Amino acid sequence: MPKPTDEILDWVVSDTPFTEEADAELPLEAPTAPRSRVFTFPMLKWAAPRRVTLMLALAAAVILLAVWLGTAWSDYQLKQEIQALIQSEDNDPLIEFFELPLPLLQPSSASGTVETLTRVSPNLLRADVRRTFLDGLTQREMSFLQPQFYRRIEGGWERTTPPEDFWGAEVLEHTLTQRLTLRYPAVDAEFVKELMPKLEAVLARACAEWQCPPDVTVTVAWGSSVPHVALEGAPPNLGFPNYGSRLLGLIDYSGLVLARPEHLILGSPHAAGLPADAASEKFYTETLSLLILRQLAFNLSRNPQVREVDDYQNPFRIALVARLAARLGLENPRTPELVNPNPHRQDDELWRNNYLDANTLRSALVITNRLLQTQPITAETKLLKALANANGVLSWMIDGLNLSPREAIELSDKVNFEPWPIENLAADASEILLECVDGIQVWRGAQTKPEPLLTGYFPESTVGQFSPDGQKLIAHISGQMAVIDFSKDTLIWLPNGGIAQNGQWLDNETLAYQLFGDAVGVRLYQLYEGEVLAFDSDIDGYAVSPNGTQAIITRLHANGPLLTLMPVRGGEEQAIDFGFLPQWSSKGDAVAFVSNDGSQVQIKLANLQKDETVRLLFNEEMLGKSYTANVPYYTDTLTQIQWSLTGEWLAFNLRNFGSHGNSRSRSWIGIVRRDGEGFRLLAEGALHSNLGGFSADGRYFALVKVGEGVLIHNLARNITRLIPAPGLQNIAAQWSPAGYEVLISTTQGVRRILDARQTNPRLISLSGPECYRATWVP
Numbered sequence: 001m002p003k004p005t006d007e008i009l010d011w012v013v014s015d016t017p018f019t020e021e022a023d024a025e026l027p028l029e030a031p032t033a034p035r036s037r038v039f040t041f042p043m044l045k046w047a048a049p050r051r052v053t054l055m056l057a058l059a060a061a062v063i064l065l066a067v068w069l070g071t072a073w074s075d076y077q078l079k080q081e082i083q084a085l086i087q088s089e090d091n092d093p094l095i096e097f098f099e100l101p102l103p104l105l106q107p108s109s110a111s112g113t114v115e116t117l118t119r120v121s122p123n124l125l126r127a128d129v130r131r132t133f134l135d136g137l138t139q140r141e142m143s144f145l146q147p148q149f150y151r152r153i154e155g156g157w158e159r160t161t162p163p164e165d166f167w168g169a170e171v172l173e174h175t176l177t178q179r180l181t182l183r184y185p186a187v188d189a190e191f192v193k194e195l196m197p198k199l200e201a202v203l204a205r206a207c208a209e210w211q212c213p214p215d216v217t218v219t220v221a222w223g224s225s226v227p228h229v230a231l232e233g234a235p236p237n238l239g240f241p242n243y244g245s246r247l248l249g250l251i252d253y254s255g256l257v258l259a260r261p262e263h264l265i266l267g268s269p270h271a272a273g274l275p276a277d278a279a280s281e282k283f284y285t286e287t288l289s290l291l292i293l294r295q296l297a298f299n300l301s302r303n304p305q306v307r308e309v310d311d312y313q314n315p316f317r318i319a320l321v322a323r324l325a326a327r328l329g330l331e332n333p334r335t336p337e338l339v340n341p342n343p344h345r346q347d348d349e350l351w352r353n354n355y356l357d358a359n360t361l362r363s364a365l366v367i368t369n370r371l372l373q374t375q376p377i378t379a380e381t382k383l384l385k386a387l388a389n390a391n392g393v394l395s396w397m398i399d400g401l402n403l404s405p406r407e408a409i410e411l412s413d414k415v416n417f418e419p420w421p422i423e424n425l426a427a428d429a430s431e432i433l434l435e436c437v438d439g440i441q442v443w444r445g446a447q448t449k450p451e452p453l454l455t456g457y458f459p460e461s462t463v464g465q466f467s468p469d470g471q472k473l474i475a476h477i478s479g480q481m482a483v484i485d486f487s488k489d490t491l492i493w494l495p496n497g498g499i500a501q502n503g504q505w506l507d508n509e510t511l512a513y514q515l516f517g518d519a520v521g522v523r524l525y526q527l528y529e530g531e532v533l534a535f536d537s538d539i540d541g542y543a544v545s546p547n548g549t550q551a552i553i554t555r556l557h558a559n560g561p562l563l564t565l566m567p568v569r570g571g572e573e574q575a576i577d578f579g580f581l582p583q584w585s586s587k588g589d590a591v592a593f594v595s596n597d598g599s600q601v602q603i604k605l606a607n608l609q610k611d612e613t614v615r616l617l618f619n620e621e622m623l624g625k626s627y628t629a630n631v632p633y634y635t636d637t638l639t640q641i642q643w644s645l646t647g648e649w650l651a652f653n654l655r656n657f658g659s660h661g662n663s664r665s666r667s668w669i670g671i672v673r674r675d676g677e678g679f680r681l682l683a684e685g686a687l688h689s690n691l692g693g694f695s696a697d698g699r700y701f702a703l704v705k706v707g708e709g710v711l712i713h714n715l716a717r718n719i720t721r722l723i724p725a726p727g728l729q730n731i732a733a734q735w736s737p738a739g740y741e742v743l744i745s746t747t748q749g750v751r752r753i754l755d756a757r758q759t760n761p762r763l764i765s766l767s768g769p770e771c772y773r774a775t776w777v778p
Contacts, residue, residue: 079117087111101144101273104249105133123152139747139769142280144273184222187270202289218295219263244459245335247290247322248361286330297321301387315364337457339420341480344498347393370415436771463775467508470778474503506548545588552582583641594639642691646698692733702733745773
């Protein structure tokens with residue numbers, strides 16, 4: 001065939017019939033169809049349809065999801081099992097100790113919550129447990145993570161110690177700016193690294209004021225073992241003594257801190273507790289900074305003339321540290337204002353003292369604040385460094401304040417013995433008195449917030465008993481007993497008020513009180529005239545009758561405490577029965593008291609109008625079991641008794657603090673008629689700190705149920721209902737003098753129920769956690 005040219009068309013031979021094509025556009029090339037995946041087998045090639053591929057992928061996803069769900073469900077069940085185990089441990093009244101991340105923290109009644117659960121090995125689990133604690137000064141909640149380990153046993157899991165490799169292979173050491181050396185287990189490295197710049201800033205500011213030489217250093221060591229602290233005699237949710245100073249509280253409650261002259265020892269955060277939020281981390285940092293400042297002050301002013309351990313305990317050095325800490329923002333800013341009341345102990349006695357109890361610490365702070373009231377800040381540094389060469393208070397004052405011996409003696413007498421001037425009361429008693437961090441405050445119905453009762457700064461102040469006419473009040477003002485006379489707008493300090501306790505009114509002008517550790521049992525004091533009578537000795541306690549003429553005396557006896565009846569101003573004494581904690585009826589015709597027959601707790605009643613016949617009102621058998629079976633009674637339980645104003649009913653609170661007074665305690669609250677009939681158990685379980693009490697007409701009884709709300713019991717109908725108040729930690733509930741209002745004192749503040757008879761009564765807040773207890777003004 002000849003070669004085609006441009007003018008000649010190509011021809012294609014075909015067997016199909018000839019047809020003439022229409023004159024139209026040629027179609028575009030069709031897109032290529034997607035190619036199916038080819039599965040290759042020997043001698044076979046097969047392209048799987050798309051639907052089959054999707055079904056296989058879906059089946060695989062379902063299988064993976066099922067495996068994941070199964071694992072998640074298994075993990076959830078395991079977490080619930082460990083959570084139940086932790087709750088059981090927390091509620092066990094026989095567990096002896098409660099781990100506290102830092103001193104001055106209080107245990108909360110809430111059980112720990114498992115935050116994360118990690119399998120260390122097939123037979124070992126690590127649970128990071130989130131626990132809530134209360135700041136002992138402000139009562140604010142703090143959260144810490146505490147790791148707990150559980151090993152597999154037959155039928156479940158049990159608590160065990162951490163594995164040896166948990167802490168890391170070595171103890172790390174870091175020196176910060178040549179002043180601060182930190183030693184810590186490897187597991188704490190990340191946490192300590194975050195602390196370093198904060199601690200460095202505190203040290204830099206302190207040394208700028210105290211003029212630290214280059215060779216003065218502080219060492220902090222975190223240990224892998226945690227010393228446990230036993231809260232002897234301190235029921236949870238009642239609050240530690242409110243020093244008004246965080247440092248003073250830390251030193252008095254330093255159960256977890258082994259403060260030594262050479263260095264400070266703390267429990268590892270991964271053992272004692274790792275801060276779980278920003279507020280808790282701030283608390284931890286500030287607390288540690290305070291303890292470091294104390295170490296720094298000691299290293300700056302060591303006195304070679306004094307035994308090192310005694311020098312370390314010098315309370316005046318601690319007072320100077322508290323003043324500096326207030327300026328650095330680590331301490332209550334009002335700490336330097338504490339100048340009242342008069343010191344419990346004289347300055348020379350404090351200098352020789354090597355036991356830092358609350359009275360010692362507060363007295364030293366009062367004296368130091370009085371010394372520096374008109375001095376420049378530089379005087380503090382001079383006083384601190386003068387400790388290094390002082391052989392007593394006078395030489396310290398002479399050197400530190402540049403005084404002559406005569407001036408030092410005069411100043412010492414003034415700061416020790418002259419009452420600091422107190423102006424008139426800042427407010428009248430109106431409706432409610434509140435016990436707050438900064439002192440007693442007054443709340444009126446029209447107010448938006450309470451106002452101080454006294455001018456000045458008076459932390460650690462408590463409200464006592466009102467006189468029969470309601471015009472005078474016994475109170476402890478910063479730890480010293482006094483009488484506030486609202487009718488004369490003044491305050492009266494009682495003689496030896498620093499060791500006075502158990503103040504009770506005999507009439508509107510006379511009161512009785514005991515002196516702690518005094519050979520004279522009870523003193524009677526006539527206001528504006530002085531002591532009128534001191535009677536009896538060798539007694540353990542007393543309770544004055546409502547009309548002020550008789551007293552039930554508790555005497556120590558070989559067979560146990562013995563209750564006797566005698567006239568207040570002296571006379572014949574009559575034995576009643578063995579017992580303690582006597583409580584008079586409102587009419588003064590009977591006394592209820594606690595007894596112990598050697599096997600169980602009993603509540604008895606002595607009818608004083610019928611030849612002192614004694615009736616049994618309650619014993620543990622009425623609970624159906626003896627709760628003290630495994631716990632010694634005398635050291636580990638406490639019973640409260642309260643009468644209704646009508647005298648028909650009595651309420652009791654039988655409390656078991658466990659063997660060391662920790663929060664894993666139980667409480668039984670019940671009521672019974674004075675004839676022993678009608679016993680009712682109203683609450684049982686977690687600690688219900690105090691009895692709520694009866695309404696003025698005796699128709700209702702109230703108590704706070706921890707974490708749930710307020711229980712109101714209708715005595716006539718035998719019905720109990722709950723007024724919800726979730727999260728409240730109980731301190732006390734108190735009915736109004738008339739009507740049906742109830743004050744609820746809690747660690748979160750004071751609440752007021754306007755009418756407790758209603759199904760859904762109004763619950764209003766009178767304060768935040770800065771106030772923790774309230775009392776009606778009669």
